[in-house]
Amino acid sequence: MTAVKFLQRYLPILEWGRTYNRSVLADDALAALIVTIMLIPQSLAYALLAGLPMEMGLYASILPLVAYALFGTSRALAVGPVAVVSLMTAASVGNMALQGTAEYAFAAMTLAFLSGLILLATGLFRLGFLANFLSHPVIAGFITASGLLIASSQLKHVLGIPASGHTLVEILHSLASNAADTNPVTLVIGLASIVFLFWVRKGLKPLLRRFGLSDGLCDVLAKAGPVLAVAVTTVVTWGFGLDGKGVAIVGAVPQGLPPVTIPSFDLDLWTSLAGSAVLISIIGFVESVSVAQTLAAKKRQRIVPDQELIGLGASNIASSLTGGYPVTGGFARSVVNFDAGAQTPAAGAFTAVGILLAALLLTPLLYFLPKATLAATIIVAVLSLVDFSILRFTWGYSKADFAAVAATILLTLGFGVEVGMSVGVGLSILLFLYRTSRPHIAEVGCVPGTQHFRNINRHKVLTDPAVLTIRVDESLYFANARYLEDYILDRVVGDEGLRHVILMCSAVNEIDSSALESLEAINHRLQDMGIRLHLSEVKGPVMDRLQRTDFLSELSGEVFLSQYHAMTAMSEVCGKSGKQGKKLVDAAD
């Protein structure tokens, strides 16, 4: 690889940057403006969710976006703090330190650094495929359960009471025991914001369209709903002095550039954060890459998953070095970015400038912003993630998938995000292994007058008592090798008239060493019983491998190109169509 190619591979900006012109810049700048307006309240709200000072949400939305613009391959992905990762940060860092302490913030920065290193290393070693081991239903279940956890965790701000906990039970119990102290003014602000924001989502767009506004403009205005809620409730709180009536406000947010920070290099802290960093990296990457892929496909563009890992890794390291916390590509804001016309990752860099200006200039205006408003924006945003339809769907489609989803949801709600996610992933892998360890095995017979062989339990077929044909609908490997052994020997023991067993291998994509040993054992045991073992329809690559072993020379029977060929060689039952059949088999040779 030449130096130029190397740079082009790891710095995608070198590719799209070359064709950058004024028209693209205008598109990117407009998209950036709209995303900035959306991102300011989000950044504050997610920092609140993560239990961090508000300004850290803003800091996490500045340099990380520039880093992604340099290293990322998606043209539309908008990076920054997101709900689920903020929740996971709170769950992880909450074990190390108390919310509000400097240690807590420091641990969150270190978590971003670790997660960045993990993402970067995974990308450099091209291990992005590991994310494929998360099944979609498990992710869907996890996101739904996280949404519920997040919404319930924000109720305390709407009620104006203290509450804590990392599981649904803990949170609800904590809320219930403090419910008597509910602050009525806070509750009014919170509920009004929630109702308003839901209305903006559902009712505003039709209304605006009736006024003759274009569809795109309606969408953009609807996304500005949170900004309006923030502005109105801030003004009301300031005007009526509601902070004196028990309404919790954001208060002083430091004004200025993001600080330069150095994450901890304490081995103990790294050890305790490592597991969480892995989980955050996985979820962050999966969420991000799904959005990026969906948006890229719409323009027939491609993203490079391993380079995405590098982009996200760089973002998180940038976040940790400038007072931020873990970030990833957000779903809602990326869609807004895309719809608003973003053409290149430069839109992200321009958004960073927007947030930087907000950090420099706007923070004094946020002093009287009620926390209840921020909580309302979080609740409304995450409730759109909650979708139990995956339960109904998987129940009808695949009970194994249903089990994985149900376990993920219940464990996430009952034991927190880390347990829920880990068990969900483990369970979906175990269930897959379990299914392949008990493959579908059919005894087949000849469909009269044809060369086709079908399941004797489903079709009217011809069989010969001296010949047993078994079709295994799965690759043969260690986990199902003994199952096949048991199946065949159970079937054969006591069947005195049997002389031939044919194993029809049309669906066998691989035979590993263990399965080969099992086939050898089956061959020898059948031989001991005076029964010959034959194979039919063995695939090319499988046959190539078998030819490198002694198995074929030890096989008591033969290997036939087709099942029809095999059957006619040792039985008369397919006889009627025998002549025509023979010809066809020749043609297949």
Added chain:
Amino acid sequence: MTAVKFLQRYLPILEWGRTYNRSVLADDALAALIVTIMLIPQSLAYALLAGLPMEMGLYASILPLVAYALFGTSRALAVGPVAVVSLMTAASVGNMALQGTAEYAFAAMTLAFLSGLILLATGLFRLGFLANFLSHPVIAGFITASGLLIASSQLKHVLGIPASGHTLVEILHSLASNAADTNPVTLVIGLASIVFLFWVRKGLKPLLRRFGLSDGLCDVLAKAGPVLAVAVTTVVTWGFGLDGKGVAIVGAVPQGLPPVTIPSFDLDLWTSLAGSAVLISIIGFVESVSVAQTLAAKKRQRIVPDQELIGLGASNIASSLTGGYPVTGGFARSVVNFDAGAQTPAAGAFTAVGILLAALLLTPLLYFLPKATLAATIIVAVLSLVDFSILRFTWGYSKADFAAVAATILLTLGFGVEVGMSVGVGLSILLFLYRTSRPHIAEVGCVPGTQHFRNINRHKVLTDPAVLTIRVDESLYFANARYLEDYILDRVVGDEGLRHVILMCSAVNEIDSSALESLEAINHRLQDMGIRLHLSEVKGPVMDRLQRTDFLSELSGEVFLSQYHAMTAMSEVCGKSGKQGKKLVDAAD
């Protein structure tokens, strides 16, 4: 289930016991006599290997055999202490207590109890299939490495020096640093025993046969070699007073019935032993069930794996209650039992009587038995387990299997049995998942003049630039869903003439929810590009499931019964054979 059936299922003795007669008894008794002679030195030697008092080896060979005779289903399996499980016991218990202390022996008994509970529960819940997740090469590698570890751990007795360690490096280092203290008399006894025992294995049989003895008798005499070595070296040591010259002897072994013991119920001890108990149970069960199955098949008998678990569980619990340690079915002694004519599990019970008599009467005779002789019997026995051919075989047959074996061997030697075994199992599962996550995908075309479709890279086939046919040789599930997505989209992007993509599903045995989502995504993205997605040769059970979803109605293309059908519907390239082909497809309908 009636009470009778219930009893018959869980007490196989009720079945074979009914037809028990004098002739069977004679056969069983003879087999028992031969196994007893073989088992006495083995029991002592394996207790030495496990670091336990000699009598515990004998105790582990009495009641456990009776328990297995009641609950086991194999007619030939001989249960008792075995080499690998003894090594694993030493590795596990060695972490809890010092060898020679009462705590050490107590922990070994508790380990047997825990392992018994695990086996019993696994059998009652019919989870015996879990053992299938051990790939044969991993087991082979583990046994080979364990054999080496065991042999090296016994060298200290042959040299007459102290040494310790659970890994090859530790053991060899420990031996090397004490080598200067080697006791020459001990070394002579040890080496002489080793040479003699090897000669018995290789050279004695041909010699005896030359004297006209029958093959069977030769085998039995060869198995008595260790007894002869024990007798001769004991007499020599006693006659020449070699114990006074530094030869370590067995010394006083308590004479009498096995004691009644109660294992520990201390939760801390259970927690620390749990992992080892699981590993010992797995290895014990796998070793035992392989032997039992091999021997049963020779007589067209069947064993019931879940009932075997119950039998082995009962054995281990019996062992823990009578001063023994973990036991399982041994390979060598079961073969001897089988060859000597054992007809029923009663042979095991008779062996128990033999060992009981030895414990009652023979132990004083063992006072002067040199430990070097016992070590020699262990070394010669386990070196027959060492077989590196699995490395050569898997290297040629499957690199993934090779990687799993090599890792298992190296880690077992370098980090001990527990690490080696755990990583081996984990690695073989990961490698399987990895392979299925990157399935073989072929682009196929029509073999001229036929209805067959083959890989365009392997065969001369006809294709149409407007039609792309992709055959995936693997079930579609979460781990390969995105791979397929990436593959198809990468292939399609930029191919402007393309109008149809056909996914040929002849080797797809399952489509899980994640894969279904990916297919939906592929369908939508292709649609965005103006390309239709079709399926062909979808299997019955897969189609049944798809019909329960919206996928088929959303599919931009069609589902074809055969690939030929699909191709002729949208292209002329298979035209030449079109007419004949059509007829055949009709026949397949």
